Amino acid sequence: xxxxFKIKRFNPEKDREPHWEEYELEVEPTERVLDALQxxxxxxxxxxxxxxxxxxxxxxxxxxxxxxKNRLACKTLIKDLGSHITVEPLRGLPVIKDLIIxxxxxxxxxxSIKPYFINDEPPPDVERRQSPRQRARFDxxxxxxxxxxxxxxCPVFWADSRYLGPAAIVQAHRFLFDSRDQGAEERLPVLSAxxxxxxxxxxxxxxxxxxxxxxxxxxxxxxKKLLLFRKL
Amino acid sequence: MATAAxxxxxxxxxxxxxxxxxxxxxxxxxxxxxxxxxxxxxxLLFLTLHIVDIFLxxxxxxxxxxxxxLYKAPAARILDVFLLFGVLFHAVNGLRIVIIDFWPxxxxxxxxxxxxxxxxxxxxxxxxxxVLLAPLFGWGGGAQS
Ligand code: HEM
Ligand code: HEM
Ligand code: SF4
Ligand code: FES
Numbered sequence: 001x002x003x004x005f006k007i008k009r010f011n012p013e014k015d016r017e018p019h020w021e022e023y024e025l026e027v028e029p030t031e032r033v034l035d036a037l038q039x040x041x042x043x044x045x046x047x048x049x050x051x052x053x054x055x056x057x058x059x060x061x062x063x064x065x066x067x068x069k070n071r072l073a074c075k076t077l078i079k080d081l082g083s084h085i086t087v088e089p090l091r092g093l094p095v096i097k098d099l100i101i102x103x104x105x106x107x108x109x110x111x112s113i114k115p116y117f118i119n120d121e122p123p124p125d126v127e128r129r130q131s132p133r134q135r136a137r138f139d140x141x142x143x144x145x146x147x148x149x150x151x152x153x154c155p156v157f158w159a160d161s162r163y164l165g166p167a168a169i170v171q172a173h174r175f176l177f178d179s180r181d182q183g184a185e186e187r188l189p190v191l192s193a194x195x196x197x198x199x200x201x202x203x204x205x206x207x208x209x210x211x212x213x214x215x216x217x218x219x220x221x222x223x224k225k226l227l228l229f230r231k232l
Numbered sequence: 233m234a235t236a237a238x239x240x241x242x243x244x245x246x247x248x249x250x251x252x253x254x255x256x257x258x259x260x261x262x263x264x265x266x267x268x269x270x271x272x273x274x275x276l277l278f279l280t281l282h283i284v285d286i287f288l289x290x291x292x293x294x295x296x297x298x299x300x301x302l303y304k305a306p307a308a309r310i311l312d313v314f315l316l317f318g319v320l321f322h323a324v325n326g327l328r329i330v331i332i333d334f335w336p337x338x339x340x341x342x343x344x345x346x347x348x349x350x351x352x353x354x355x356x357x358x359x360x361x362x363v364l365l366a367p368l369f370g371w372g373g374g375a376q377s
Contacts, residue, residue: 012240068257091252094241102241153256155265158249202329204261204342217261218339221332 003027003036003078007048008088010095018095021045029079033066037073037087037099049098057211060147063090064099070149070209090152092161106148109164112190113172118183128180138177141170141219143212150206150216162195166206166216169197173219176226188227197224260346268325271318278315306368313361320360324353 003025010018023040034052041048050073052062057075064073065088067081078085089095094102119128144167151157151165172191175181191197197220206216244252256262289296302308328349332338338345 010242012242018242065256068255091244091249091256094243096241155253155256155262158244158253201265202261202332203258203265204339205256205258207339207342208259208261215339217332217342218336221336221339224333225336 001029004084006086009098012097027078031078032074033076034073049100051100060145063147063149070153072211075211092152092158109168113168113187114183115171117181130179134179138174140214141174143214144170149209153205153209155203156199156201163199164195169220169223170216173223192227260343264325271322274318309364312364316360320357324349
């Protein structure tokens with residue numbers, strides 16, 4: 001089938017503002033948007049710039065706005081979109097070139113919630129034990145691939161760059177609800193501070209777009225509740 | 233190793249990000265949020281005017297009665313329907329948000345909850361709006377004289 005692509009381009013060496021460019025190409029309906037973007041790059045315009053690595057929905061590097069919604073290009077089939085497809089860089093973070101955005105701020109926020117295991121007790125001889133129930137408590141948020149789709153789909157994040165964003169809160173949830181972790185006292189002040197969980201307005205754009213199907217808004221709501229009912 | 237910051241980037245300005253927000257393809261939650269904010273600010277605007285109009289009572293019955301005559305005009309009934317829409321939507325949607333805040337598992341069914349909210353909203357809104365608009369269609373005497 002013939003597909004019509006409209007792609008938002010920006011070249012920092014030439015352009016002052018981003019602009020749209022259009023491309024026509026032959027595609028299979030069962031191909032993915034990523035395949036079509038690569039065909040355009042290889043056969044029509046070698047300057048088209050994008051990130052991708054695994055091409056199988058696990059590295060999280062090819063998140064972009066496709067037909068108005070945040071998606072992974074490698075997990076989006078052309079047949080689900082039709083023949084007219086628009087592609088833009090993610091919103092709310094600076095554009096470096098074409099579809100590549102600057103994730104510096106995103107990862108700084110990720111680090112601010114200390115996304116690693118904290119437990120000062122000496123490790124036991126065997127592993128630190130956990131019941132299936134305790135493991136299930138935070139299972140959902142272990143699936144995050146840090147693609148940034150949730151954070152850049154959030155209207156609060158677009159409007160207020162101080163907001164940690166859903167991805168950082170999902171990562172905090174993964175450790176806060178892990179029975180082996182003891183880092184809550186270090187993380188909760190960041191999460192209850194000005195740019196923390198209380199900025200969330202339950203818009204659900206994050207949950208609707210997450211390629212891993214994580215209940216992002218639910219995870220944020222659980223962190224809110226933890227802060228609210230925590231013993232002072 | 234730290235990588236050097238890119239030389240030049242572009243970031244959407246205030247207006248552009250406002251436009252981008254409206255063109256993002258959001259679903260139930262996105263529209264509920266936009267309506268919640270618009271109705272919240274709308275009701276706040278009404279409340280400001282309303283405090284001024286009730287304050288006019290202090291100027292004596294003449295002024296206040298001419299104000300009430302204004303409120304009885306047919307056009308005011310149409311504005312009443314907007315007010316009803318705003319207050320009712322904000323109230324019902326506010327309760328949905330409260331449910332989600334206190335019962336995070338509800339997020340798994342957030343779309344169903346939204347459509348249940350729409351049903352509750354319509355059940356209250358449609359008959360109430362008809363009562364408000366009845367005099368305009370010449371039906372009955374209206375709810376009150
Ligand atoms: C029936 C009573 C009301 C209920 C149940 C209610 C509920 C709520 C809730 C739960 C929120 C938080 C929304 C969020 O976290 O996303 C909110 C926000 C808000 N409310 Fe109300 N509210 C009520 C009445 C009012 C009134 C009378 C006004 C105006 C005078 C008002 C103006 C606002 C505004 C401006 C916001 C901020 C909206 C936003 O952040 O997007 N509300 N309301
Ligand atoms: C069209 C519908 C409405 C009518 C006809 C109406 C009528 C009135 C009247 C007659 C009073 C004076 C009561 C008294 O002092 O004895 C009053 C006061 C008041 N109303 Fe309403 N009202 C309406 C809608 C609303 C709404 C939607 C809100 C909330 C957002 C509201 C909030 C208030 C408040 C706060 C006062 C006290 C104001 C003051 O003392 O300055 N009203 N209203
Ligand atoms: S929660 Fe989902 S959308 Fe957000 S960064 Fe993780 S995988 Fe991506
Ligand atoms: S290229 Fe790795 S997630 Fe799409």
